Amino acid sequence: MQRLIGYAQPHRSLIGKAIACSILNKIFDLAPPVLIGMAVDVVVKQQDSLIAHLGVTDIFSQLVLLAFLSLIVWGLESVFQYTYQRLWRNLAQTIQHELRLDAYSHLQLLELAYFEDSSTGGLMSILSDDINQLERFLDIGANEILQIATSIITISAGFFIVAPNVAWITLIPIPFILWGSITFQGLLAPRYAEVREKVGLLNGQLANNLTGITTIKSFTAEDYEAKRIEAQSLGYQHSNQKAIAFSAAFVPLIRMLILFGFTGILLYGGKSAAAGELAVGTYSVLVFMTQRLLWPLTRLGNTLDQYQRAMASTTRVMNLLDTPIAMHSGDTPLPRSEVKGELVLNNVTFAYRNRPPVVENLCLHIPATKTIAIVGSTGSGKSTLVKLLLRLYEIQAGSITLDGIDIRQLKLKDLRHAIGLVSQDVFLFHGTVEENITYGTFDATTEEIVAAAKTAEAHEFIMQLPQGYDTIVGERGQKLSGGQQQRIAIARALLKDPPILILDEATSAVDNETEAAIQRSLEKITQNRTTIAIAHRLSTVRNADCIYVIEQGKLVEQGRHEELLEQQGIYAMLWRVQSGVK
Template sequence: MSAPDVDPQRLSPESEHPFKRLLHYAKPHKKRVWAAATSSVLNKIFDLAPPALIGAAIDVVVEQEDSLVASLGIVDVTHQLIALSVLTVLIWGLESAFQYLQEWLWRNLAQTIEHDLRQDAYNHIQNLEMAYFHEQSTGGLMAILNDDINQLERFLDTGADDILQVATTAIVIVTTFFILAPQVAWMAMLPVPLIIWGSFKFQRMLAPRYAKVREQVASLNGQLANNLSGIATIKAFATEDYETRRISRESDDYRQANRAAISLSAAFSPLIRMAIVMGFTATLLYGGMLAIEGTLAVGVYSVLVFLTQRLLWPLTRLGKTFDLYQRAMASTRRVLNLLATPISIISGQTPFEKEGARGELVFEDVEFAYPDREPILQNFNLRIPAGATLGVVGATGAGKSTLINLLMRFFEPAKGTVRIDGTPLHELRTDDLRRAIGLVSQQTFLFHGTVRENIAYGSFDADDDAILRASRQAEAHPFIEELPHGYDTIVGERGETLSGGQKQRISIARAVLRDPRVLILDEATSAVDNATEAAIQRSMNRLARDRTMIIIAHRLSTVRAADHIIVMDQGRIIEQGSHDELVALGGDYAALWNIQTGNTHHTSTDAAE
């Protein structure tokens, strides 16, 4: 699979703040961001109007023909109240309309950014080399793709809107205060610097605690995913109690990490509330005294009291907003750091059409080692002619499957070159290369779905006739017809409703349907009975025509008919030739053949060792 086209700006260094890195995902949606932000601001402006209307109504009742509304040309008191009533309905209607718009825009924007981020993260994961997956748990990756990205959605749903609305509230009310009563304004603003300082101090203290929470939830998800995958083993070894205790420990660690964050998060609002009381009390007392003295209009005093409350009390929500923000940033950092993981296997640019391919494979002086392990291949050389069938045998760990990993470009050799039809694999488009190679692995994987869907996986445009031909070639058609719903039978997750041999034959049919130039069978008969092995053997004999075939097997009967057989040990070819030549050689292959056929009395002492 070729690497995705990812904006390099999205893969900023890990040291950059996650919020700045996240902004790159908002850039394609600038118009929607501005529309959502404008709706939030207008919603808050109209939300702040009712205190002014209340103050105007009080002013009408107290001042009557001398009120502010009267100065606008509406002298009659009743008409003034009617005008205020109409204005109230209009303002509340506009507030409701903009509230709908801001919620609709922010929530849909959150869903869009969440979708983009999850798609990029998943696509990036698919393009990482197989070594990466050896170091990561499935549950941990699921936690990033689901839970971490969902944390971001929760912040964008409400947190961004809250920040905008608090900022709008502060600007509108502070401006109003200094216009109406500058002598009172400074007292109302007294706690604001303390609240702002406390908010930023709070969120800096909260950040590492939520980072720990995200780490713990990933660990918990990893253990849960591992246990669910191995549920049969857990039952077989009667370790349910042990696993329950293990999950309990992981869950308790997650709870304790949350408890540490909650203890700080819960303290914010009460502390800020006490600071707010200072500003509210000062306005209530000092403004009231000015109103009694007659230097401040009663209506204006009413507006100031209401606005002080409207300014200061929403600041207590900053605690929850910062809580959401820190959760989101801790999760975003994990997602974006995943996206910053370098892709080491880069697709080449040379097309490779399987229709014109011959299938000649060459390993030239190849050296390879798995991470943190000794080299398994050193100066390895092998040539497989086009159309030939190669059998590969050897003990576990001899390097047999490593050949397949290099051919499929799941890993890259440290030195040397692997070629197909004379072209180095790293120069070819990876998608083209893998479409030209059919792989039937020992670890057969079937997706939840029908038999038909699993055979057609990777050949999605194949018609029913092609699927039937492939299943017949793989000796799968007879047993498929006997299933409850034939080709439309649901196989279950990982194909659990089928036997090992049935899954292998469906896997062979899936590979055959692609009509690859190179077909690889990696231990395809290792876990099947003799009848199934015979069926798979017949399949292989038919499939070997007009294509290069590599058969890795422990059962030598599986490779007996191969054109050429190599015996591997510790990454080296120690014997090679046809079946008859190797048996006549009397070496390791002959010893193993005699053991598997029961002719142990023909095995020399040296060979047996």
């Protein structure tokens, strides 16, 4: 809660105005019963009424005055209600906006391992649903608490002023109601924490299934997945039912306490009015006000329900914000224009969490402006090297240097600005072809975009799309073929014009004709830049300046294509298998 208050600090002025409008709205909301009591007083006492003592003796004039006061009271009540609703809702929107941006910004700084251990749907639940729960409480709950407090203070003070002898009867239930509210809050907290956890699991399963809908359909697993979703949904339903069982009991129990106070003022106050100890108008005001004082306390149940949901959600958001950032940027700048592109891996060792090393004591030298190929069997650690070079993971031993500087000392943005990546797992964002090509190079001109597309052999098929470069590619580029997606990814990397280009199985999803076209442009693509080509198809890297062969995370062979064939080692064996030579 203390952390949440910190988000409210910059908006103290707005909060102050919202609080003032809520209080004034409630004060004017409590005025009509007083006006009714004064009207009864006019009818019963006529020229001896309270208003008559103020100088207005004519009965009709007194009623006209009351009607005029009613107009003012209702008008001001409406004005302050409009104002407080607008202020509280704007405040709720502002705080949830700032909290969501902070949570998302922090999430982007976390290392890749965090995302591999977390559910995408669960994270979406925190960033969306949990923050929205907080917004709902700020939108309604905060005002409810203020108005209930205003009612208790205002009506209690009024009771003791006009009828101190009977006021205590109405106020007796209040301490018990407040005690019951606090007790319920304690009982609800762990139940709503479980609810938020269950909805996170459900969202995670839904996100996973929607992403893999093609696989589900191809394996006719719709019934199986429907049952899995049913199980997660039932878990969410049952956790909600346990919370509802407690929250639903609050209002009936509070109503019994309210009945005690209402019955007391009805009997004891009525007896005093009949005995002439209490004015009839005052008695009618007390009866009305008792209801106005005690009945709103039943809404404490809904307010506390919203509060506990909001606090459970806030806890999840704060836990995300408290997740430590394991990988910190270095302080050494390296502008892209000054990057030569020499990379050296010296005794590098890396293992994924709770797994044996993927790379062990690996030493590689990648000269500037040269084309280097890294090949090996599946699982040999080739793609892991890409993640290490981009510093998506931290190595456990050894060092990686760029132009003689340890990459851990470099500013992360400078390091990643210097490297262009075309991955085998292409990711295109929902948007146009042009937006995907310019991703990361947002200020590119149309001429630069077209030039990059032509180099990547993508321009021709783009122009055949319905809207050309303005064609929407769909989520994850699903409206395009795998080869088309890969060529757009290559164009995106080329538009960035990085000093270092990494092609991680960059032609794995293209047909032979397209691969040949891309190979023809490789000479232009790799000119004056360091190129690292990670490949399974050896035919795509046979012209590399040097080929490194990696097996089980260790360097086993190196040399040019012809030299490796002469060695009759692992590379030669792979070449024979792929070329069909026995």
